Amino acid sequence: MPEPQDVISREIAELAAKSDGADHPSRDYPPYRSSGLRHPHRPLVAPPEAYAELRGPVFGASDVTPLDGDLTRQHLGEPLGERITVTGRVLDRDGRPVRNQLVEVWQANASGRYPHLRDQHPAPLDPNFTGTGRCLTDAYGGYTFTTIKPGAYPWKNHVNAWRPAHIHFSVFGTAFAQRLVTQMYFPGDPLFAYDPILQSVTDEKARERLVAAYDHDLSQPEWSLGYRWDIVLDGPSATWMEEGR
Amino acid sequence: MRPTPSQTVGPFYGYALPFRDGGDLVPSGHPGAISVHGYVYDGAGAPVPDALLEFWQADAAGNLDGRPGSMRRDEVDGSFAGRDGVTFTGFGRVATDLDGHWAIRTVPPGEVPYIAVCVFARGLLHHLYTRVYLEDSGEALLASLPGDRRATLIAEPERDGVYRFDIRIQGDAETVFLDLG
Ligand SMILES: [Fe+2]
Numbered sequence: 001m002p003e004p005q006d007v008i009s010r011e012i013a014e015l016a017a018k019s020d021g022a023d024h025p026s027r028d029y030p031p032y033r034s035s036g037l038r039h040p041h042r043p044l045v046a047p048p049e050a051y052a053e054l055r056g057p058v059f060g061a062s063d064v065t066p067l068d069g070d071l072t073r074q075h076l077g078e079p080l081g082e083r084i085t086v087t088g089r090v091l092d093r094d095g096r097p098v099r100n101q102l103v104e105v106w107q108a109n110a111s112g113r114y115p116h117l118r119d120q121h122p123a124p125l126d127p128n129f130t131g132t133g134r135c136l137t138d139a140y141g142g143y144t145f146t147t148i149k150p151g152a153y154p155w156k157n158h159v160n161a162w163r164p165a166h167i168h169f170s171v172f173g174t175a176f177a178q179r180l181v182t183q184m185y186f187p188g189d190p191l192f193a194y195d196p197i198l199q200s201v202t203d204e205k206a207r208e209r210l211v212a213a214y215d216h217d218l219s220q221p222e223w224s225l226g227y228r229w230d231i232v233l234d235g236p237s238a239t240w241m242e243e244g245r
Numbered sequence: 246m247r248p249t250p251s252q253t254v255g256p257f258y259g260y261a262l263p264f265r266d267g268g269d270l271v272p273s274g275h276p277g278a279i280s281v282h283g284y285v286y287d288g289a290g291a292p293v294p295d296a297l298l299e300f301w302q303a304d305a306a307g308n309l310d311g312r313p314g315s316m317r318r319d320e321v322d323g324s325f326a327g328r329d330g331v332t333f334t335g336f337g338r339v340a341t342d343l344d345g346h347w348a349i350r351t352v353p354p355g356e357v358p359y360i361a362v363c364v365f366a367r368g369l370l371h372h373l374y375t376r377v378y379l380e381d382s383g384e385a386l387l388a389s390l391p392g393d394r395r396a397t398l399i400a401e402p403e404r405d406g407v408y409r410f411d412i413r414i415q416g417d418a419e420t421v422f423l424d425l426g
Binding site for chain 2: 023024025026027029032034035036037038039040041042043044045046047048049050051052053055056057058059060061062063064065067068091093094095104105106108114115116118119130131132168170176177179180181182183197198200201205206207209210230231232233234235236
């Protein structure tokens with residue numbers, strides 16, 4: 001029997017009060033119900049060496065076309081919704097740009113619907129929007145996507161559960177150990193407090209790093225609104241990189 | 246700088262991340278090719294139909310430089326072109342099917358004797374790393390683990406060139422997952 005929002009919100013508040021300031025969510029985060037059977041019980045094991053994981057897959061110009069970064073031009077017509085550009089840099093923990101690496105995005109359409117058979121939300125599909133894109137970072141670690149602002153959508157975690165509008169991001173670093181899949185949110189969304197996925201990041205400062213900034217200088221007159229969001233890839237720690245252990 | 250937090254891959258990555266032949270690191274008929282396959286299970290022992298697995302490994306000679314071309318595009322019309330059939334990129338990506346099953350075709354890695362695996366799934370807020378070893382080679386990580394834990398990292402030969410490797414996210418025979426931080 002799905003629980004009401006106030007049960008979930010109480011659990012969120014209890015876990016927020018106990019936050020240890022971690023950068024990442026605990027894999028065991030009960031308010032996100034489907035995490036229950038999908039997190040390990042045993043502690044992670046630090047391997048004596050990580051020769052493979054300190055290196056990583058590489059991608060190149062042949063893996064991406066210049067159009068792949070524009071989600072509004074993948075069909076004959078234009079998608080419905082508020083046209084936006086999202087731009088930022090991919091950096092490592094030391095602030096160094098991650099160059100020539102793959103960034104992939106996916107998102108719901110303006111009505112909050114994914115073109116996926118398992119998405120049962122009775123909101124319209126948009127024949128002119130698939131909602132996937134990719135690009136390679138440039139020499140400064142920069143990436144840019146042109147898209148439309150995704151809609152919020154309901155899900156079945158609890159009664160009246162709604163995801164705040166978000167864009168899913170998949171990012172590669174120079175090491176496989178830097179891999180990141182995450183979600184970018186839009187500033188000021190009233191759904192933040194109710195969402196156990198965003199709130200699984202219990203530290204407020206860390207959570208803020210998932211929210212893009214509206215940047216008026218990035219907005220283009222008569223065309224689109226601009227958002228800026230930088231991504232900092234975690235690990236492996238400097239000692240690992242230096243010792244190459 | 247503080248890192249960007251992880252968030253779950255969610256259920257709807259299907260249009261974006263898996264790609265055709267994503268699990269075929271080498272083409273069919275490649276000399277020395279092996280298949281590695283298995284299931285992903287949750288803590289109740291149920292198969293996980295919405296997990297995404299990524300694989301990264303050295304080539305047969307032990308080279309870890311990697312090569313572009315895992316997901317090549319046709320430069321004329323932008324459609325998916327796929328691997329060129331010659332270049333070993335070292336990277337693979339497959340989603341589990343509705344039975345929780347996955348399979349890749351590759352060659353045994355040289356020098357660094359394991360296939361690195363990254364596990365994503367709906368319900369998993371932060372990906373997990375593990376490794377596929379094709380034999381109990383006495384390599385450092387394997388040697389550091391007690392027998393029952395070690396066994397979770399060693400693929401089982403099923404028949405010539407086919408190995409079975411199940412991933413148990415939680416429970417009694419839970420797979421060893423790695424802290425690479
Ligand atoms: Fe989503």
